[in-house]
Amino acid sequence: MSHAHGGSNSSRKKGGEKKPSNIDELMEGLHQEHSTEIKEAFEAHDKWHKKEHQNHIYNKILTPAQEELYKGVKEKIGEVFDDEDSKLHNKKDEIKKVVTHGLKKYFEKAKPSVGKILEDMNMDEDEQYEFLTTFYDDHVGVDPSGRRDTAPSIKGFVELAKNKKSTAGDIVRTMYELKPKYVASALNRLNNRHTTHHFLKYDNTAIAAYLKPEIEKQGFEIEDKVGYATAEHGELLRLRKAVIEKEGEEFKYLKKKGDDSHGGDKHHHH
Known part of the structure; x- marks a missing residue:
């Protein structure tokens, strides 16, 4: 009989180190990083900023999550509207449903702990929308004051309900156009958190x-x-x-x- 392994090796990389598959795992790793002197802080900083590690976060965590968001939005539009040419005028609640569904899909991939909070708190639809959009804006580093040039707030989509000309297709197109901006912003935000963790104590x-x-x-x-x-x-x-x-x-x-x-x-x- 073969020896029992402690856990499977499927997600291990050849280097032996398991790569994080979402932001929860990434943060768990970060919380275990302790530097006791400036030299160690810089070593941790350099390791985190290695191109391979940055690419992993960008290509394997944030981009696939954006793809889920985009797919989720299209999926929900198919449910709540007749088609993508449907007008959005006065359809604020429908837009909220679309954004909420997209963000649920996003966090399932990017940060599963968020979905757990929704369940534990037993939030209704409006609360879910408020929570998810606020959390997402923070996650991609939107400046609530609007002073810094950051990625636009995901709360902006409901504004389309005020416009007589806007259609469901506008949401799909804009979501697609925002993908790279949101990925870059989210990565930047994570990098800032890493820096804060190691350097602010000095x-x-x-x-x-x-x-x-x-x-x-x-x-x-x-x-x-x-x-x-x-x-x-x-x-x-x-x-x-x-x-x-x-x-x-x-x-x-x-x-x-x-x-x-x-x-x-x-x-x-x-």
């Missing part, structure tokens, strides 16, 4: 001090010392990306060694 000045010798090793010196020493976490990470990983062009506060022409805010390499 003073930004401590991170600045830690990075100083690494930046100088790359042939830069700090021109605006006060600006650099008080830079926000995000700025410091972007500087590191530009200087050490050679990606991006955030060279604020710095100048090339032996270069006396000031680059102002940014330093351009000729």
Whole structure:
């Protein structure tokens, strides 16, 4: 008889590490990541930002979930409207049903714990719509104040009910057009959460001090010392990306060694 295995190996990758299949699993992994010093925080940061890991989240979690959202929306339109040419005027409740169904499908794939909350809380249709759209907007990083240019709120679809010309087909088309925007925004939001988890416990000045010798090793010196020493976490990470990983062009506060022409805010390499 063969030995019993602890669990199946089907979802294991050849590297032995199981890849997360949804955001719940991704977050579970994140909550188990503990860095006790800045060096470890950067190691975790680099691992998370590896192209393969970013592609996995983008291609295997967020994009398939967007596809479910799109399919769910089309499916429900087929139920509540005659066809995609049906007018949406005064059809606010129908639009809500369509969006709610689409989002249920989305989270089944992206974050199954959300569906569980719906069940546990025993929400009625209106509450489900409110909860799912609010949660989704947060998940894709919509700015409720509308000040930052973010992906548009999914709550916007009900506005189509005010328009005499709009049709069910408009919802389908817009959902399709928003896919890449929503995927990129959701990924960005997850990346920000990862950064917060590892870096917010450290003073930004401590991170600045830690990075100083690494930046100088790359042939830069700090021109605006006060600006650099008080830079926000995000700025410091972007500087590191530009200087050490050679990606991006955030060279604020710095100048090339032996270069006396000031680059102002940014330093351009000729």
